[in-house]
Each structure stands twice: as C-alpha cells, then as structure tokens.
Amino acid sequence: MSMPYSTSSARSGKEASGKVEAERASGVSEHVAVLVTVEATAEGALKGDGEAGAADAARQYGAADPTAEAEAGVELGAAAGAEVGAEASDASAAADDRNRTRTSPKAAPAEKGRFMQQGTAAWALPLGAGLALAAIWQAGLIHAVLGLAAYQLPLPSAIFRAAADNAGLLFRSAGYTLLEAAAGIAAGTLLGWLAAAMAAAMPRWGSGALLLAASLGAVPIVALAPIMNLWLGDGLASRAAVAAAATLAPMAIGSYRGLTSADSASMDLMNVLGAGAVPAFFKLRLPSSLPAMLTAFKISTAGGLIAAMVSEFFYSSRGLGYLLSNSVKIARMPLGWACIGAAAAAGIGMYMLVQAAERRLLLWHPEFRRRLS
Template sequence: MKDLAAVSGQTGGPESSLQPLEPAAPKADIHRGQASRRKFPATFCLPFFFGLMFLLTWQLEGFHRLFRLEHYQLPIPSAIAAAILDNAPMLWSYSLYTGSEILGGCLAGSLLGLIAAAAASFVPRAGRGAITLMASLNAIPIVALAPVMNNWFGDGVASKMAIVSVMTMATMAVSAFKGLRSIEPPYLELMSSYAAGKLQTFAKLRFRSALPAVFTALKINMSTSIIGAIVGEFFISSRGLGFLLSDQIKLANMPLAWSCIVIAAVMGIILYYAVQLAERLAIPWHAAHRRR
C-alpha cells in the first residue's frame, strides 16, 4: 500500500536518517544482509565516541597543526568551556533573550506560512504562483532584512522576530502547500463520493496528510531561526548571543565568541529534537515511526 505520508513528505528536510535512537520499519537494504538490525549501543555509542575523538583532536591542537591555525583564530575546547563557566549568568540570560526571538519568530513565521499554504490550496491555480513567489523570500539575504526591520520595529525583540518570521514563512508555505496538494487521486475521489465540501476535504484529508511535510518544514525552520535571530542581533541589538558574538569578535576575545557559537548549536539541537518529539506525538501514524 502506498501511504499518504510517503507521498506528502517527499520534499526534503532532515527526516529519516536523523533519528538515530529509533528502530524504524524494516528498511530496504537487502544488499547488506542484516545491516538493518539496529542496536542501541551502536546508534548511541558510535556518535558519542566520534565526538569524543573530535574534541580530543581539537584539544590536542590537531586541527591547528593541520590547517596552520593559531589559538586566537580557533580557541581550544578547554578555553571555550572556561569562558562559558566564567560568563554563565550572562550567557544564560542572553540565551533566554535569543531563545524567545527564535521561538516567537519561528512559530509566527511558520503559522503565517501554513495559513498562506492553506489559502493557496483552496485556489490552486492562483495559489501556486503566489507560493512560487513566496519561495523567492528564501533568496533574500537575512542581513538585508536587518536594517529594514530595525526601521520598522525598533531594536527590541520584535525586529528580530520579524526577521525570523520572514525567513521561516517561505519554507513552511512551500512544504505545506506541496503536502496539501499531493494527495493520491483515489482519496480525493473517495471524499468526492461523499459529496464532502472543500472545507471538509481540507480538514479531514488534506491537512492530516500534510502534517509530515509541516513537521519537516518546522525542523528546517528551527535551524534557520537560530541563524536569523543571531544575524539580526549582530546588526541591531545590545543584548543576546548574536550581539555578544559580534562584540567579542571585534574585541578578539575568541573563547567567549566561540561559547556563543557552541551555545547556539546546543540550543539548535535541543529545539530540533523537541520538534521531533512533537512530531511523534502529533502524527503517531506516520510511517517513519512505525514499529512492526
């Protein structure tokens, strides 16, 4: 049987492979015999071990020798860790500040994109064109938005949220529209045979089968949002991780600058897996989560 999910979720995004802890449905890899048998230690220990090796190489100046780098260009992990510990209270409050921009902007932007996709799916002929045009929002360099948004919304949280919203809107609109429109014909015929109206078809069929695509877009948007918020702060802010990052680069205080990057990365991973958890709760029927 062809699942709806397989059809609607076919646009890209971090999905199948990036669920290291989950035994998925039997995968297609007979050419490797029993390779699909996933073991918990293998899926968890290997990345952990790899990361440890990476950190060790870095700490022992392996990368510095390889690329002829100096400590002021690339600080070693222990220096970064020390910088994080020394500035923990400030980093914490800045993380909350930046985090609120990320979450607020990402949710607002994704919601707007979803609404746009839903509206476009009702008038597909005109809607398709509008979505294509919206996709071009992705081509706007974030940095160009920063001064404009500063003009419009001031230098508070709102301007960065606006930047993040604009950046996330298009991805959601494109992905959700594709999910809403790529329904297999027999399902539509079925709804048609019940004389279901457009609204009913939307609520009972299209929206549900678009959910995997929506979550895929949400995952992509999480990482975009972090970049957007930090770049936004880079140009218009006196607080937040992005502000601190640009400030410390100017002061050539690389360990603290790198702490911002590390914290942003950790934040991103947490948010990514939070979305993944939400996805599992919201669409338990989705093929990617099935255990047989």
C-alpha cells in the same frame, strides 16, 4: 516506554498483595531479580523507580531492617549483573509478583534489553565521535594540519573555561535570543501555513501568494535586518520579524507540498462519498500534509534561530548574536566559540522538541512507521 509499565505494575501489586504470600516461597525470585535489574538499569529515570519500588515492596511485606531495604533498592537499581544479595530476595520476590500480574517475566527481560541497547547506542555513538574529535582538536592536530595558531582557533579547554566563567551571561543571552526566535517562528509558521492553505484551496490565485512568500524567503537575512530595524525600532520585534520572514518561505513551500500530496485515489473516495471541500481538507489533506510540513518545520526552526542571531549582529545590545559578534571584535575568541556552542545547544534542543512532536503526531502514518522500523 518503561514508565507506564512500572507504575501500572506497582498499582496491581498493591491490589494483589493477598495472593502473593503463598507464591513468594516458590523460588521464582531469581529470574525476577534479573528482570528488575535490567528494567532498573535501562534508563536513569527508571532507576529511581526501581529503588522506590523495591523499598516500597519491602515495606509492604514488613521487612525487618529499613537500611537493608534501602541497600537492596540501590543494588537493584545500580548493579548491571544479576547478583542480588540475600537480604534483597524478599523485596525482589515481591517485585516479581507485582510484575507477573502484568506480563510474562520471561519475555520481558529480552525486550527490555533490546531497548536498553538502542537507547545507549543513540547517545553513546555520537558522543564518542564528538569526544574523539575534541581530543584530536585538544591535542593540536587540527592546528598542525591547517597551520593555525591558538588565537585563531582556541582549544576546547579554553572554550570550556570561557563558557564556565560566563555561564550566567550565556544563559541570559541565549534565553533572549530564543524568545526572539520563538516569536518569529510562531508568526512565520502561521503565515506560511496560511499561504500554503490558500494556494492549495485556490490553485489559480493562491500560487501567486506562494510565489510572494517564497520570494520573501529569498531576501537575504542581512538585507532584511536593517529594513526591519528602520521599521520596527531596535527592540525584540524587529528581530522576530526577520526570523518570521526566514521561517515563512520553507513553511509555505513544505506545507503546500504536503497539502497537495494526498493520493488521488483517496481524493476520489472523498468525492464519491460526497464530502465537500472542507471535510476533505480536514480529514484527508491536512493529515496527509503532516510529514512534509514537519520536515519543513525542522528546517525552519534552525533558520529562525539563525535569522534572530544574525540580525543581532547589526543592531542589538543583547542576545547571543550580539555577544558573539562583540567577542570576535574584541578578540575574545574562546567566548565567541562558547556562544557558538550555546547556539548549537539551543538549536538542538529546539530540534529535539520538534522531533518529539513529530513522533507524537505521526505514529499513525505508514511512512513514518516504516522509517522507525
């Protein structure tokens, strides 16, 4: 949101550097300093931008002391209040002129402030709730309520220590499992989508294929793991196949639901305009299938990762699932919980990737926009 704002203003600032001199003295620098500060504190990435921008501006207008420039920049970036030192006014005035070429400085601070609040709330609230839970856990309240001993449910501090001690091992294992899951999810998504497209194009025969895909998803992962191991050996392929089977069904059902969800008035319009089945598919059905498809994809990424891990429990000597089952077997519960934490982190990372893709792909969609507002 804010990055293009800053970069474009920096560019226009350099272009407009001639006119700037006269306006600089007119005392607009105060509210501009606020603007720069708010902008700079809005996000971490932006903070670096603010520093660079201020230093850049000071250099452009030939400020005397290079260290003062740097200080001014840091202060602009870090200070939450609007207090800007005297030596910074030069720089901020310059920044003002650059900003003013793009937008009204009065409107901007309010808007930036709102974004900052939303951004902070998005991570602060879940983090706070999580920390509170961890504190309760560490204090032993959970153990007291459920009557557990520390070897059954390790304390967070022990889990952190185990994770820190085995960081390299955890990273390698998680990478391997993610590779298996990604290969499986890619294959399963493609096959599931093909089944759905077939079912949508040829309802009479395709629905049978969909039923077949759905029944493959109903086969328990743990039953598939030994079969795939017999078929494909104990390499990466057998786990990827299990992950693909687990991904296929939700994708097929979700995509089919999406592909048949185009509203009938739009379909009628396509008919009236004489559009064939192929243009109608690509111009209407495919775009309107995206929301349901991406929801299915969110579920299937989680399912694919779990499938890869669970099939590692049985026949594997690498990966997060193997490490977890092995740790539980030899009673190293803290390392087992660290594996669970690593799996959760990997899963959340994948989920966020899908969500970012969803945002990019669905911004045009009325339902998605309503969800955002």
